[in-house]
Amino acid sequence: MTNLRDLARRFHALHTPGRPLLLPNAWDTASARIIEDAGAAAIATTSAGVAWDLGTADGDRLEGAAALAQVARIASAVGVPVTADIEGGYAADADGVAATVRAVLDAGAVGVNIEDGLRPADEHVRRITAARAAADAAEVPLFVNARIDVYLAGIGTEADRLDETLRRAADCVAAGADGIFVPGVVDPGTVEALAKGIDAPLNVMAGPGAPDAAELGRRGAARVSVGSGIAQAAHAVVRRAAAELLETGTYTALTDGEDYGRLNALMGERRSDR
Template identity: 35%
Template structure:
């Protein structure tokens, strides 16, 4: 079984797929060592680790290089977060997806948010993009490559439920393997979406939305924590560095030694 097949099967096992989010090789290896069955890269975490904000501000080649390093050095499947595809040109996005597949990942996250302007891609436009991505993947030897279609309705709409279901259904019909709805939180709305789409639903961890077991009961197929872990690590580093300079004493670096 190759990594793509393995990653697909993880979405349909008895257990919810708890995805560990990495931003560099060290974090990826740590997640693998801990026992996570798959890794998703976090574009936010990668951007922050390089001194940038999220939002396709890094050169794509540089971003892809980090994804490649992770994919080549862990044994578990990796899904790459490529935001909205790093372009507004369809052919360029397709090329970026194929280049991402070429570095050895088993899937991607691709979102419907616009980067150079506010709002979401029109449903028909995004469906056309997903269809072309799926066709290109199939034609280049990447059958069943996992396309996790992210919709940002819960970040950009006042009453997003019905549009989320509409987009989710259309995206699955256009070749998406799964649907990712960050910002979705209420149990009732989660249940409504899982019962109305024929593909695994990926939920993003939020304060108050943290239990894999509870989400499994609601029909969720995949759960990820996005940039929450990297944010914690970076905040811890910032705090420690500040303490070092404030106290001019390195004893705090040895507090946990016995």
């Protein structure tokens, strides 16, 4: 566990409000190695991308064992810290979340996202508490990122959303969360209000149309990830290329593809070479 502890400490140190950790999200070993080769200091998995890669819809439909096997493949393929999106914990209750966290550590990841799915706040807190206790028992400073879906689901008025998110965030931090993830928010003023009101690093999920990472950092974000965005973009290339070939017999969608030799060499590297 020594190397895992070191990776976990490295991952914690990357979270600095104002200088956000930029986390491209991977879904398989190839995407993870490409992201690492591009210069990422750490890698996050995307539960949606992993589910799609394994032929399953997103939304707590993938079996935890299958998801964590993919996390293990990703973690073993790279030399940077990996944080795993484990949806609601792949479990029916807090005890199950603790078991999932132990499996995450066995897989080689040093962080987790645990989403509330708008469960009752006290139930989400129990899951965060269980995750923290399991990691502490393993003596690994796992980064527990508590996801709060109030904005993503569009619940209530703007003021109500802010108040409810801050309330849930405070409960999660008290339960042992190291960071708070609020998807569905990119408005600079709201990001700033969240960052000021939460006593933990704030994770924002960005994409086309959102302010750039520098602006989100100026507003207080400590972490910017892109969720399933890269996976969606990659799959869009597959669709365009297939449609073009089948409909017109041409190949322009393949322009600017990754160089075969470079990609093959990257995939052939051993982790010890990295």
